[in-house]
Amino acid sequence: xxxxxxxxxxxxxxxxxxxxxxVQRFSRxxxxxxxKGIRFVVASGNQYYQLQRYFPELKDEIAFVAExxxxxxxxxxxxxxxxxxxxxVHQVLDILAKEPEISTVVCGKKGAYVHSSISDDVVAMLTNxxxxxxxxxDLYDIDDTIFKxxxxxxxxxxxxxxxxxxTQLGEVENIxxxxxxxxxxxxxxxxxxxxxxxxxxxxxxxxxxxxxVLAIGDSANDIEMLRQAYFSFAMANAVDSVSAxxxxxxxxxxxxxxxxxxxxxLAREFPFD
Numbered sequence: 001x002x003x004x005x006x007x008x009x010x011x012x013x014x015x016x017x018x019x020x021x022x023v024q025r026f027s028r029x030x031x032x033x034x035x036k037g038i039r040f041v042v043a044s045g046n047q048y049y050q051l052q053r054y055f056p057e058l059k060d061e062i063a064f065v066a067e068x069x070x071x072x073x074x075x076x077x078x079x080x081x082x083x084x085x086x087x088x089v090h091q092v093l094d095i096l097a098k099e100p101e102i103s104t105v106v107c108g109k110k111g112a113y114v115h116s117s118i119s120d121d122v123v124a125m126l127t128n129x130x131x132x133x134x135x136x137x138d139l140y141d142i143d144d145t146i147f148k149x150x151x152x153x154x155x156x157x158x159x160x161x162x163x164x165x166x167t168q169l170g171e172v173e174n175i176x177x178x179x180x181x182x183x184x185x186x187x188x189x190x191x192x193x194x195x196x197x198x199x200x201x202x203x204x205x206x207x208x209x210x211x212x213v214l215a216i217g218d219s220a221n222d223i224e225m226l227r228q229a230y231f232s233f234a235m236a237n238a239v240d241s242v243s244a245x246x247x248x249x250x251x252x253x254x255x256x257x258x259x260x261x262x263x264x265x266l267a268r269e270f271p272f273d
Contacts (some may be wrong), residue, residue, distance in 0.1 A: 003038060003231060003265050003272060004212040007065070010044040010051065011129075012143045012182050012218040013235055014258045019128060021054070024257055031263050034170050038265070039206060041065060041086050043195045045150070045221055047112055048073065065198035067107055068179070068187050068221050070147035072198040081109060082147035088175050089146050091176065092188065093139055095168050096149070098102040105116040105130065108144030115139055123142065126152070129185075136198045149176065149188040162186060182219035184241070195223035214265065216250065216258045218242060231271065233261050245270075 006016045015021055033040055041063045042051050048066035052059040053215050072080040084092075089106070096104050106113040110133035114123065118135065127133055129150070136142060153161060158180055165178040166184070176188040200203040203213065215222070215229035218238040226232035228243045234246035235257050243249070250272060251257035265272050 001187075002212060003214045004208045005039040005041060005203065005206070005214065006033065006045045006262060006265065007041040007213065007215045007229065008089060008224060009195075009217040009219070009222050009225075010042065010046055010054070012237060012253050013216055013222075014042075014253070015054075015233065016126075016256075023260060025259055026262075027057075029266065030220045032266050033262070036266075039063065039208070041199065042224060043134070043215070043217075043222075044068075044197060045129075045185070045187050047107065047110075047130045047132065053131060059069070065202070069194045069196070070107070071109065072191060072201055073207065074202060075226070080198065081145065082190045084146050084176075084190060086146075088149075089101055089142075090140055091148055091171075091172055092149060092176055095172070095261055096117065096151070097167070098168075099151075099164075101157060104139070105133075105150040105152070106139050106142060106146060107148035107150055108142065108146045110144045110165055112150075113139060123151070130218070141247065147190060147193070150181070151186045151188070152184055153186075154184060158184060158186060161232045165188040175177050180220040180239075182221075187221060190218050194224045195222065195241050196228040199225060199228065214261070215259055217246075233258075 043065040045068040048071050065072050068084040113129040113136045116135040116137050169176050177191045181187045211230040213229040214231035215225045216233040218235040232246040233248045233250050234243045234253040252262050
């Protein structure tokens with residue numbers, strides 16, 4: 001089976017701990033992928049505008065499954081954009097107001113929004129994921145298409161918060177689905193609007209089957225994507241639930257594990273021989 005699509009997560013996968021990647025090596029790889037007709041897809045919880053900044057020379061020709069699948073584009077053409085009704089946005093904010101330890105980001109098509117009371121230190125950290133980020137006095141009054149919430153908190157509180165949110169959101173017709181994005185982040189996504197959904201839309205557009213898809217990830221928000229792709233790779237630094245789902249393993253993100261997999265594809269080495 002030949003690989004026709006490569007989908008990569010960013011944080012903890014394609015990017016190293018300094019949020020960088022070997023640009024020269026990947027540029028050479030991408031030229032060969034393009035020559036062979038293999039599609040390259042960036043699949044991340046990060047904001048669309050933030051993801052474009054990592055690929056300034058390629059952003060107009062590659063595909064992005066951004067915001068954990070809430071916004072999908074190919075060569076700047078919008079393929080899908082989720083939307084949460086305003087009353088549901090307010091219901092979610094009411095639930096999150098009971099969690100004083102979290103920093104809440106309201107994610108929309110025009111940009112991302114945090115409450116004006118959030119400290120500058122937290123905002124500075126969030127700008128690593130959100131290029132367009134604004135402070136607002138009232139998160140209930142945002143004129144934008146809202147499709148995701150991102151929550152940040154101390155690592156040790158993630159599992160307990162996930163459990164509480166599963167219960168509270170489930171009581172409101174499963175209004176949003178909470179998923180860990182790693183690094184102390186939890187994303188609330190519209191049910192069904194995950195990375196696998198976005199990749200499936202691109203597969204349909206390009207006529208690519210699951211057995212021709214390669215996906216690489218490290219966090220819980222990659223699980224659906226890895227289950228869908230036949231060639232599923234977990235990073236050496238992946239969480240246990242991801243390692244359990246993936247068919248194959250690769251080196252960690254600081255050792256260019258994702259680029260090493262792409263090299264194996266191009267060289268037709270196992271399991272691509």
